Amino acid sequence: MPLTVLLVDDEPLVRIGLRAVLESQPDIEVVGEAADGAAVIPLVRRLRPDVVVMDVRMPLMDGIEATRTVLRTVPDPPKIVVVTTFENDEYVYGALRAGADGFLLKRARPAEITHAVRLVAEGDLLLFPAAVRRLAVSHGRGHGDTSARDTVERAALTGREGEVLRLMARGLSNAEIAGCLVVSTETVKSHVSAVLAKLGARDRTQAVIAAYESGFVSAE
Known part of the structure; x- marks a missing residue:
């Protein structure tokens, strides 16, 4: 199809x-x-x-x-x-x-x-990650935005989920993240799904924007 x-x-x-x-x-x-x-x-x-x-x-x-x-x-x-x-x-x-x-x-x-x-x-790769970061710097609600920070804090991401989110923000695919963390691609998919669910994000783009706006990932 x-x-x-x-x-x-x-x-x-x-x-x-x-x-x-x-x-x-x-x-x-x-x-x-x-x-x-x-x-x-x-x-x-x-x-x-x-x-x-x-x-x-x-x-x-x-x-x-x-x-x-x-x-x-x-x-x-x-x-x-x-x-x-x-x-x-x-x-x-x-x-x-x-x-x-x-x-x-x-x-x-x-x-x-x-x-x-x-x-x-x-859906398993962030489109133009560097440009998304620049947009966050220029037009985001501000580093450490209270609302975004609260969203990320309430999500209570595990240490591994936080690692996955940071790698997502760099624009890495599931396979590339798996290589970095020395785990299977299926494990990464499970972590990505958990990150999206906990943040209430539709996809990687929204999750990464929340990470930048909250200060969880530095946009600088």
């Missing part, structure tokens, strides 16, 4: 370009398009895409609100990648905090676009 993608962008030429790039791959199928975040919900419900590739800035409903609405109202929601012109964009950080799984630059090369969509769909 191909990986299915929904494109959401108010610029037709951007959608045309993204469709051409993605559909050049035999394992990816674009199943629909929308010109604004307000149209995302019915399309997601009807088409059930694996991944939504969505512009972060749109006139009626931006990518932040669209992401928040999808995750709040759609059972078993798709992965969401927001697209932006500028990497250090507060809208991007807002979308990531709202639950987006990663972001892409509009100037990204075709190979980077298809690679990012596949990575997000697989």
Whole structure:
């Protein structure tokens, strides 16, 4: 089965370009398009895409609100990648905090676009970890944010779970974390699942953002 993608962008030429790039791959199928975040919900419900590739800035409903609405109202929601012109964009950080799984630059090369969509769909690797760290520094609520710190403290992560979270923040995959800790990949998967459950995080991105904002992992 191909990986299915929904494109959401108010610029037709951007959608045309993204469709051409993605559909050049035999394992990816674009199943629909929308010109604004307000149209995302019915399309997601009807088409059930694996991944939504969505512009972060749109006139009626931006990518932040669209992401928040999808995750709040759609059972078993798709992965969401927001697209932006500028990497250090507060809208991007807002979308990531709202639950987006990663972001892409509009100037990204075709190979980077298809690679990012596949990575997000697989879910065991943080997309552009260094950029997420920079966004946390620039737009986070502050090192040692009280709310985020309380969330991490209440999670009561074990020592090993804390190690796993720090390695996740470095962008390591499950296999790479297993190599660092000299444990099996299945053991790492269990630790990652525990970290996400304890932090109430949807995925690695949200867990890492909480780690940076709380000061559990240094963003400097």
